[in-house]
Amino acid sequence: MFQAPLEKYPVNIREVILGLGEKAKKIGGENTFPLHFFEGFLPNPPGLGLEVLDMQPENWPTWALDPFEDVVSDPVGWAKKGVEEYGAEILCLRLLSTDPMGMDVAPEEAAKTVRKVVDSLNIPLIVLGTGAEDKDSKVLTEVARECSGKNLLLGPALKGNYQEIAKAALEHGHAIVAQASMDANLTKELNIALCKFFPPERIVVDPTSSALGYGMEYTFSIIESIKQFGLVDKDNMMQMPIFADIGIECWRTKEAKESKDQGVLWEATTGMTFLLAGANLVVLRHPEALRLIKNMISN
């Protein structure tokens, strides 16, 4: 009888640990592609995070903000609600207030906010800057110090600031998100540069995300190809778990701004698609999108 040949890959995606203690989450660790249970081993379900902002956001459709209406200017309350009411097992604190083109809050102040959130939680926390290289390196260095030993996932570390961020993360025991935009070659280049002094098992890569209808297939291809380079070509600089931060992109689409249902479905569809491509960690904005994805996975 015909038996379909099975592919075996002799390598693993690295396992990265987020957070501390009982509620710590492992991501990655697989030696095959998503859902290929018949071929290999996927020890860890994908990490699903919920976004928290450190200030009241502008330009969000009301239905994106409704679930957190009563806690929007209180990151600790927002985080607590995310966990207790909406069942988040990972949170992602975006330090929007530090944007140098916006409120430009000082690194020390932002770090204190992060500390308060960390102290109020016992689940893993991702902390993201705004992508402004100079400011982020100051902010994330300060956050790393203030939350020393908490094993946060800090990012994005970019070509222009990875040295400062990774140095602080190394010294204070955190993991980092290495971000190179939509390019496998640049992803590899940044990983090579980082791994000269930073442990590869504490790196998560972010190829940057686009929403459904706005270039999602590019993100899909790049996630897929990073994973293929890692598993099929056994390229050990491409074996880091993959991060997709999709809330920003999904909730600025015309469709998400038109109606709540569209927004939630837009985000859930985009997130689910990236999980199928091979993403190991997805951060969502709307609790209902999180619930939809969780249901799809558990069913």
Added chain:
Amino acid sequence: MILIGEDLNIMSNAISQAIKERNAQPIRECVEGQTGNGVDYLDLNVGPQKKDPAPTIEWLVNTVQGFTDLPLCLDTTNVVAMEAGLKLCKKKALINSASGARESMETVMPLSKKYSSGLVLSVINDAGLPSDADERAASILESLEYANELGIENEDIWIDPVLMPVGVDQRQILSYMEFIQMIPDLAPGAKSVCGLSNLSYSAPKGLRGLLNRTFLVIITRYGQDAAIVSGFDEELIRLNRGEMPEIVDLIHRAMDEEDMDISTLSTKEQEYVKTTQVLMGKTLYSNSWLEV
């Protein structure tokens, strides 16, 4: 392999200024530097020459021919400039370039017949750059048929498969290699030519030569006939002349995926091996490919 020196290029500030001032001295240095190193043709790239196209190329062709007897490869997208230059060439020149795009077939190709010049013919057509070897073949067959009907023999055609930068899409490099091996069957008598330096576009400046040289050895093995190269890369010219047989042999072994203990090799040898592995698609390219 036939080497066409690319350094007389209006993109270079020194050359651009010399042309503007009609100053022959920098041109002379550029010509003699390349001919001294041993290139076979000189490419004269004058760009699009939008205003007043003829005088610039006329001056340049005459000036260059005062310093060398080598044949010239005229490189402009301006048909008027191309024709003005061709009229003055003493040796059989090369037109760089025509493509399968309708406008190019109708305006550039006839010049090859009229002036009995060689014709660089790229695989680009009105649909853009073909994405794989088979599409390249389909495109070039169509353009060749048109050229042959105009009375241009395959012997005068230099096929340019269009080499893309390794940092853009490594798979394109593999389909390039596949395609040049198809050329003798597709177009018996025609030559293959490429702009070699395009391979390393966007790579770190100090490492571009290494990519270009390694690729020259690889495509020589696959039957490439000619390449447009830097006439100042002495190591490349020595490799091409067969003066570095041990490096050529090492690249061939790396192409064949022969087991080798890379740690026993010299730094330079290791660099050639790692570069070969990248260009053969064995390892994913990154700008720091030598550091792993």
